[in-house]
Amino acid sequence: MLSQQNMSTNATVDHCKTPNLVTYKALSWLMIGQFVLGLPLNLSVLYIFIFRFKFWKNKSIFLFNIVVADFLLVACLPAKAYHYQHGQRRSLNSVVCKTMLFMLFLNRGASIGFLITLSIDRYFNVVHLGRRNFVKVLKKTPQISIVIWLLLLPLTIPTMVKTFECCNSHGREVETYFHDVTDTFREVVFFTQIIIPFIILVYCTVRIVNRLRKKTVGEKTKLRRAVCVVMSVVVVFSICFLPCTIARAVLLAFRLNKWQAAEDVAVQVYDSLMVLSYMDCLLDPLVYCFCNSGFKDAYITTFCPTFLQQKLLNADFGMRNGAMTTTTTSGAKTIMLPVMEK
Incomplete structure (x- = not known):
């Protein structure tokens, strides 16, 4: 009975180990890259939603x-990458x-x-x-x-x-x-x-x-x-x-x-x-x-360089004018409005 239980435990442990350590180490580095890019990106998005866009x-x-x-x-990625680095598909x-x-x-x-x-x-x-x-x-x-x-x-x-x-x-x-x-x-x-x-x-x-x-x-x-x-x-x-x-x-x-x-x-x-x-x-x-051009404009004006802001906002404004039924003279201010929700 004891030996059978040990066999079951060993099988479980073996199943939890990565079949190919090289593959999982590569995946761990990919997750680290996702975390490095995802954390500041999502922090910046969160900042815009709360302080600039007021969702x-x-x-x-x-x-x-x-x-x-x-x-x-994003919070899970470092732990997941750590387990893959050590040859485990999950935490012990x-x-x-x-x-x-x-x-x-x-x-x-x-x-x-x-x-x-x-x-x-x-x-x-x-x-x-x-x-x-x-x-x-x-x-x-x-x-x-x-x-x-x-x-x-x-x-x-x-x-x-x-x-x-x-x-x-x-x-x-x-x-x-x-x-x-x-x-x-x-x-x-x-x-x-x-x-x-x-x-x-x-x-x-x-x-x-x-x-x-x-x-x-x-x-x-x-x-x-x-x-x-x-x-x-x-x-x-x-x-x-x-x-x-x-x-x-x-x-x-x-x-x-x-x-x-x-x-x-x-x-x-x-x-x-x-x-x-x-x-x-x-x-x-x-x-x-x-989904929301107002969010995009808030993000561009907050994080993009000035010269790039003008290009992105002007291009977007041209597209929005095509969607309007009347012409407005306060184009610069209109750009900042969330027209998508209308």
Whole structure:
């Protein structure tokens, strides 16, 4: 009985070790790079949202929540890189392991939830213009963001269950019924929180593009901006979320069929694509710029050199004039207004 227990423990420890140390050391340096770039970028975005843009006055509560979600991710990167440097796919400390996985799941769920909400808002503003937009109503209620975070908790709590082996146990030989059900629920959450929002995103994008084709020339500039919003979210999904989802499905297939050699390769591919998914903390600021030109102008005037400010603001002002129905004489001041939310 004791020897069997030792064998189970050894198998678990071996599974927690990296299949290829060189691969994981390279991934650790990639995460360090993401942290070095992501920390100042997200700090600067947070500064603009709070002190310059005042998000609570400009109906940008959802954008601010994406910033908070990105901070959860950036905070996890140094610890994750440390474990990879030392040949472990996760922390040997159970509390750290569960906390890290919880934070990563929460970040992923929050990012996806608020990004999709923004896309749906653009969809209603363009395709169903004139009808009551429930998303626009929600944007005026900060408490809704708290509700969204609370709704994410039941989907994230299973990552904290103590029975997870190496935070990644589905398909292992030693399983109890509770263990198997909990792991299955986590896998269902992992896939549905990517697949269902992506279907919604594709639908919104197709409808907005079709609407753009039917509009007259005078109305197209505003619609093009709406297309840029949803397309930027598509880019984030395509780079950060879809590849690791496909790799996860392949990994589970190999594991359940007990193809150990193939699983060792699939684990490295999956972990590599998961590291790639952490790029959303660098790509999300692009969404902020497309969603709200007022935020972009505040960021440019705060952090860009003077000579570059003029070029960027003048180019943007020219595009906005195409979207206006009347000509204004106070162009310099108009640039600073968040016209995207109109």
